[in-house]
Amino acid sequence: MNLEQLKEATRRQMPEKRWKHTLGVVDTAIALxxxxxxxxxxxxxxALLHDYSKAWAIDRMETIIREQGLPPELLEYDKELWxxxxxxxxVQAEHGITDEEVLNAIRYHTxxxxxxxxxxxxxxxxxxxxxxxxxxxVDHLRELxxxxxxxxxxxxxxxxxTVLVERGKRIFPLTVAARNDLIKQIK
Ligand code: DGI
Ligand code: FE
Ligand code: FE
Ligand code: FE
Numbered sequence: 538m539n540l541e542q543l544k545e546a547t548r549r550q551m552p553e554k555r556w557k558h559t560l561g562v563v564d565t566a567i568a569l570x571x572x573x574x575x576x577x578x579x580x581x582x583x584a585l586l587h588d589y590s591k592a593w594a595i596d597r598m599e600t601i602i603r604e605q606g607l608p609p610e611l612l613e614y615d616k617e618l619w620x621x622x623x624x625x626x627x628v629q630a631e632h633g634i635t636d637e638e639v640l641n642a643i644r645y646h647t648x649x650x651x652x653x654x655x656x657x658x659x660x661x662x663x664x665x666x667x668x669x670x671x672x673x674x675v676d677h678l679r680e681l682x683x684x685x686x687x688x689x690x691x692x693x694x695x696x697x698x699t700v701l702v703e704r705g706k707r708i709f710p711l712t713v714a715a716r717n718d719l720i721k722q723i724k
Contacts, residue, residue: 551592561667569659583642590624598623621647649715658686665693691719
């Protein structure tokens with residue numbers, strides 16, 4: 538399957554608005570890769586596929602997590618986290634994507650993780666700051682993206698954690714680990 542076919546297959550998984558977001562993440566991820574010496578081809582592929590399963594039914598994702606050996610602890614945290622792991626599984630199962638770097642960038646694009654690769658950082662940050670995003674503080678994150686990947690991502694996870702705390706939600710431990718590790722990398 539070529540890139541055009543993969544694009545069409547991805548587009549079919551989601552409503553138009555999510556597809557627009559995906560295209561924004563693709564452009565932003567390529568730009569970040571060029572700016573920070575990342576692999577632009579992998580950034581494009583991972584960005585294209587990052588929300589592959591975002592619009593899938595909750596039941597479908599839960600079944601995949603249970604039956605395909607994905608981390609069961611995901612089920613104890615916000616459902617917003619599920620599509621990243623399910624998506625990494627799905628693009629491998631449905632489209633034969635085997636590049637572990639790309640799969641990991643998809644898998645950890647929501648939560649982050651300790652020792653994020655440059656590709657992980659690029660995809661995750663592009664997801665936060667693509668042109669269609671409009672949440673309080675996004676312009677500050679766009680400025681920080683010109684300072685450094687770690688500076689911007691640490692701030693992005695910080696604001697996500699703050700919002701989760703304000704809403705009384707649990708925080709997936711990998712997000713805390715990711716932010717701690719990024720702050721260590723800045724110093
Ligand atoms: O899929 P997108 O909407 O493009 O963005 P995403 O995959 O980064 O999902 C972000 C959502 O996940 C955001 O609304 C916050 C929510 N979320 C829930 N629990 C956690 C979490 N995000 C992180 N990083 N960590 C959590 O524990
Ligand atoms: Fe996502
Ligand atoms: Fe994200
Ligand atoms: Fe996204």
